[in-house]
Amino acid sequence: MSTRRPLALRVNRAEHELFAAPGDTLLTALRDALGFTGAKRGCNQGACGACTVLVDDEPVRACLTLAHECAGREIVTIEGAAGAAQALQAAFEEAGAVQCGFCTPGMILTAAAMLERTPRPSADEVRAGLSGNLCRCSGYRKIVDAVLRAAETGAP
Amino acid sequence: MRMEGTFEVGAPRERVWRCITDPTLMVACIPGCEEIAPVDARRYRARVLVEVGPVKARFNLVVEVVEELPFERVASVTRGEEGTRASILSAENMVILAEIGPALTEVRYSSDVSVTGRLAKYGLGMMKKRVDRLGVEFAERFRERIAAGATSA
Amino acid sequence: MSALAHLHRPATIEEAVRLLAAGDGERVRLLAGGATLVAMMNAELVDPAELVSLAAIAELRGIRALADGGLRIGAMTRHRETAAEARLAGAAAVLREAAARIANPVVRNMGTIGGSIAFADPAADYPPALVAADAAVEIAGRRGRRQVPAREFFVDWFATALAPGEMVTAVLLAPPAPGRGSYDKLCRVSGDFAIASVALSVAWRDGACERVGLAVGGCGPRPLHLDEADALLRSGRLGEAAARRAGELLAAAADPLEDVRASAAYRRRVIPRMVERAVAQARAQLEANR
Numbered sequence: 001m002s003t004r005r006p007l008a009l010r011v012n013r014a015e016h017e018l019f020a021a022p023g024d025t026l027l028t029a030l031r032d033a034l035g036f037t038g039a040k041r042g043c044n045q046g047a048c049g050a051c052t053v054l055v056d057d058e059p060v061r062a063c064l065t066l067a068h069e070c071a072g073r074e075i076v077t078i079e080g081a082a083g084a085a086q087a088l089q090a091a092f093e094e095a096g097a098v099q100c101g102f103c104t105p106g107m108i109l110t111a112a113a114m115l116e117r118t119p120r121p122s123a124d125e126v127r128a129g130l131s132g133n134l135c136r137c138s139g140y141r142k143i144v145d146a147v148l149r150a151a152e153t154g155a156p
Numbered sequence: 157m158r159m160e161g162t163f164e165v166g167a168p169r170e171r172v173w174r175c176i177t178d179p180t181l182m183v184a185c186i187p188g189c190e191e192i193a194p195v196d197a198r199r200y201r202a203r204v205l206v207e208v209g210p211v212k213a214r215f216n217l218v219v220e221v222v223e224e225l226p227f228e229r230v231a232s233v234t235r236g237e238e239g240t241r242a243s244i245l246s247a248e249n250m251v252i253l254a255e256i257g258p259a260l261t262e263v264r265y266s267s268d269v270s271v272t273g274r275l276a277k278y279g280l281g282m283m284k285k286r287v288d289r290l291g292v293e294f295a296e297r298f299r300e301r302i303a304a305g306a307t308s309a
Numbered sequence: 310m311s312a313l314a315h316l317h318r319p320a321t322i323e324e325a326v327r328l329l330a331a332g333d334g335e336r337v338r339l340l341a342g343g344a345t346l347v348a349m350m351n352a353e354l355v356d357p358a359e360l361v362s363l364a365a366i367a368e369l370r371g372i373r374a375l376a377d378g379g380l381r382i383g384a385m386t387r388h389r390e391t392a393a394e395a396r397l398a399g400a401a402a403v404l405r406e407a408a409a410r411i412a413n414p415v416v417r418n419m420g421t422i423g424g425s426i427a428f429a430d431p432a433a434d435y436p437p438a439l440v441a442a443d444a445a446v447e448i449a450g451r452r453g454r455r456q457v458p459a460r461e462f463f464v465d466w467f468a469t470a471l472a473p474g475e476m477v478t479a480v481l482l483a484p485p486a487p488g489r490g491s492y493d494k495l496c497r498v499s500g501d502f503a504i505a506s507v508a509l510s511v512a513w514r515d516g517a518c519e520r521v522g523l524a525v526g527g528c529g530p531r532p533l534h535l536d537e538a539d540a541l542l543r544s545g546r547l548g549e550a551a552a553r554r555a556g557e558l559l560a561a562a563a564d565p566l567e568d569v570r571a572s573a574a575y576r577r578r579v580i581p582r583m584v585e586r587a588v589a590q591a592r593a594q595l596e597a598n599r
Contacts, residue, residue: 003314022360023313023350044351046344052415059415064347066340068316069364110415131499132413209467210428211354212335242353274353281568282466285530 007068011036012080020067027051027062029070030077038078038105042134049133052106053077059113078105084154085112091150092143099137107133111147120151159287160266163295167302169253172261173227175302176251185297187290190214198222202236206275208286213238213275215245228253243273263298265291311350315359316340322368322449322478328361330451330474339363339476341385341424344416369423369478372396378484381447384423384477389414391422400442400512400520401482403490407438407508410492413500423477426462429469429531432502432570436463437526438492440534441508444482450475463531486512486519489591494526495579497570503527504571507583511547511591516599518543523555523584528576529564542588547595552588556581 004019011034018033027044030036030053042050044063051062054076076082081089088108091097098104107130114121114129121129126147127140135143165172175181179192179200188205195201195218202217217236224230234247247269254262269287319325329337338357340346349355363369369385372394380396382404391397391408398405411417411425411434425435426446439446439459446462448455448471457470459480464470471477494506506526512519521542525533538555545551565576 021311021313022316023311025347025351045348046416046419049413049415058418060419061344061415063351064343064419066316066343066347066360066362069340069343069362114414128499129414132415210338210349281566285466285564285566 005068007071009034009067009070009075010073011075012077013074022066022068024067025063026053026055026060026065026067026070026075029067030062030075036077036079040102040105042102047134048103049106049110050103052110052133054109054113057113057116059110076109078108081108081112083112084115084150085109087154088112088115088147088150091146091153095142095146095149097138097142097146099135103133103135103137107135107143111150115147115151115154119154121147123148157269157271157284157287158266159269159284159291160264161288161291161295162262162264163299164256165261165263165299165302166259167261168259169227169255169261172253172263172302175298176253176263177230181301185294185301187293187297208283211275213243215243217245219249238273238275243271243275245269245271263295312356312358313350313360317359317361318365319361319363320365320367322366322476325361325363325366326449326451326474326476328359329476332357332359337361339424339427341427342387342419342421343424344412344420345424345428345430363423363476375481380482380485382422382480382482384479385421386423388412388417388420388422388425392417396485397482397490399485400488400490400510400522401485403438403441403492403508403510403522404435404444404482406490406492407434410434410494411500416500422480426480427469427471427477429463429467430502431463431466431530431532432506432527434492434494434503434506434526437506437508437524437532437534439480440524440532441510441522442482442490443510443520443522444480446470446477447479447481448475449478454478456481460534466530468530487514488512488519489594491587491590493583493587495583502570505565505576505579505583507580507587508532509587509591511542511595513595513598516595518546518595521547523559523587525559525563525580525584527565528580529562533559533563535559535562547588547592549585549589552585552592553581555588556584559584 004021007020009016020029030039039062040050042048046061046064052059053062126144183189183192191203193201198221200219204215206213215236219234221232229252232249237244249267252264317328337359340360340362369383372382388408388411444459445456462470488511490510492508494503508524510522521539538558541551560577560580565573567573
């Protein structure tokens with residue numbers, strides 16, 4: 001007997017219909033059913049941060065969130081980047097903060113939520129804010145630079 | 157992961173020997189052991205449930221006696237797996253009996269256990285603590301059984 | 310493949326307890342924030358047939374004041390909310406500081422106090438903080454509600470006073486008292502589980518210690534707490550000698566693990582240092598207040 005059930009998810013400001021098993025994570029639904037592969041499957045344990053997406057404007061681990069728990073909520077992946085996330089994308093490019101790019105979507109969405117709350121963070125605040133997002137290429141320095149740069153340009 | 161321990165039993169060595177080589181008695185003494193059945197003269201099949209917090213694992217094991225010196229020592233190797241899952245357990249075990257008095261025997265045991273698969277992701281440090289405690293529990297149950305007059309002879 | 314066949318979303322605690330009681334503790338599990346349970350499901354460490362999500366139960370959410378001035382922290386309150394709660398001040402600040410040290414901002418946005426303490430990882434941040442603050446845990450089961458002091462709630466590695474079919478509904482704190490609460494954790498990298506942690510909660514009035522709660526995390530099957538150490542610190546007015554003796558007592562009573570984070574000997578060695586530091590900071594603040 002199939003346990004897969006229909007599910008309506010609102011992703012990047014559009015409605016999507018899919019089938020998901022009760023134990024399917026949001027990450028599985030986004031990547032495998034809906035094709036939003038910007039959210040990356042790294043550790044699948046919540047440790048690396050590569051799967052981070054926004055749910056109702058707050059960052060969550062898509063690998064630790066069940067898809068059926070997200071019905072009726074507003075999900076944003078890197079494909080739907082707008083506002084601060086878009087400014088961050090440009091800043092990452094300008095600062096050379098992208099190497100392999102696997103951690104970048106999670107970094108940008110986590111940073112976007114942080115800038116909503118703390119529009120002008122210090123470098124230490126940026127480091128603390130991104131402490132749950134791992135990058136195995138860089139020394140984090142350019143990533144922190146990029147977030148600070150985005151905060152400056154985004155300031156009123 | 158190495159576990160070892162020593163405990164004393166108030167019974168003659170021959171009687172302790174008969175008890176540790178009695179599968180029925182062992183089922184009652186080994187924490188989490190649900191079943192032991194002989195396969196042939198040297199091998200036993202055993203089913204053991206290991207519980208650590210919310211994680212429960214049921215292993216199907218084969219214990220093979222590789223060396224036996226009656227009344228003194230028995231060496232065995234254990235191999236097995238956890239149902240259809242990927243956890244594999246192997247162990248080398250030794251039990252040595254020493255006569256301390258006419259009705260007092262020292263049991264010394266050691267086991268080198270290795271676990272691979274999903275359980276190995278769960279902190280080994282904590283598993284060691286858990287296993288050490290199982291050793292103490294085993295000794296208590298074994299002493300109780302002997303005191304209650306258990307013997308296969 | 311996962312055996313999970315049902316994801317329930319009850320609207321009340323009573324309904325959640327009824328669904329939980331239908332299982333045997335392994336087949337049916339409660340889903341709080343998911344930060345630990347879903348990770349364990351992904352790692353195939355647990356494989357429940359049914360999950361009972363607590364997300365739709367309004368009564369479990371948020372922090373509110375009780376009639377006696379105490380605080381009730383609902384089981385589904387996220388670490389982020391607890392870390393930002395201004396009413397967790399004075400002696401109760403220990404809980405706020407512990408919440409702020411859990412994992413990282415994203416996980417703090419998911420994880421809940423109820424889920425964390427029901428899992429009862431002895432290296433986690435809440436257990437020693439709740440023990441130091443002498444909080445109580447509210448539990449619901451088929452026969453109604455009951456309260457258990459935090460000092461009796463944590464019983465062993467990953468084991469609590471919860472009986473099969475019971476769930477954590479809230480953490481209860483006495484009315485916040487003037488004083489100091491602090492939580493310090495020694496860890497390899499920011500957000501990791503503790504090698505060792507020290508939670509201290511001191512309530513004072515007119516320059517005198519009224520109540521001291523000291524607990525050590527990460528160094529045994531449950532938070533390490535000794536009435537004797539608390540009494541020493543209170544009667545010794547948080548003095549250096551009392552701090553040294555309390556640290557020695559706790560180190561002697563510890564039962565630490567050997568693991569990738571540190572050896573047992575190292576953990577025993579850092580406990581007194583961390584206790585002395587926490588007590589010295591509290592002493593300095595008490596003296597400044599005089």
